[in-house]
Amino acid sequence: MRGRGTMGDMGRTLKRAAAFSALGRAITAGARGGPSIGKRLAALPRMIKATMKGEYDGGLRLALMSAAMIYVASPIDAVPEALLLVLGLADDALVITWLAGAVLAETERFLTWEARRESVIPGTVL
Structure with missing residues (x-):
């Protein structure tokens, strides 16, 4: 039993480390020549629109991000805070x-x- 808990703890630790690493890379990308945070945030409405039209394949990722926002904002999430x-x-x-x-x-x-x-230049391929 102890072995299972240890592996689960390690998995959660690795996921947290990956999340922090991804955040750090994304934040510093502007300094390395990537898009600024402002440019990224301004792209959100266009990204949502392109996804809704089926042009961009971000549907699952947008759904996961929406679920995360709902989780943090929901009153159901107040229960763990109150108890723990x-x-x-x-x-x-x-x-x-x-x-x-x-x-x-x-x-x-x-x-x-x-x-x-x-x-991409629109046209007909011969």
């Missing part, structure tokens, strides 16, 4: 960190997709 105090807030911090990293990473992916799409 610090641990209840820790899950929110993890979800918010993942959400920030996911939004930044997905908007960068969308901006790359958008740039490639604009560089």
Whole structure:
């Protein structure tokens, strides 16, 4: 039994580390020549619109990000905070960190997709 708990703890630790790493890479991307945070956030409405039209393949990722926002904002999430105090807030911090990293990473992916799409010249292939 102890072995299972240890592996589960390790898996959660690795997921947290990956979330923080993704967030760090996304935040520093602007300094390395990537899109700024403002440009990424401005791309959100276009990304949602392109996904809804079926032009962009971000549907599952947008659904996961929406679920994370609902989880953090929902009154159901108040129960862990009331009962577990610090641990209840820790899950929110993890979800918010993942959400920030996911939004930044997905908007960068969308901006790359958008740039490639604009560089294509419409026409007929013979």
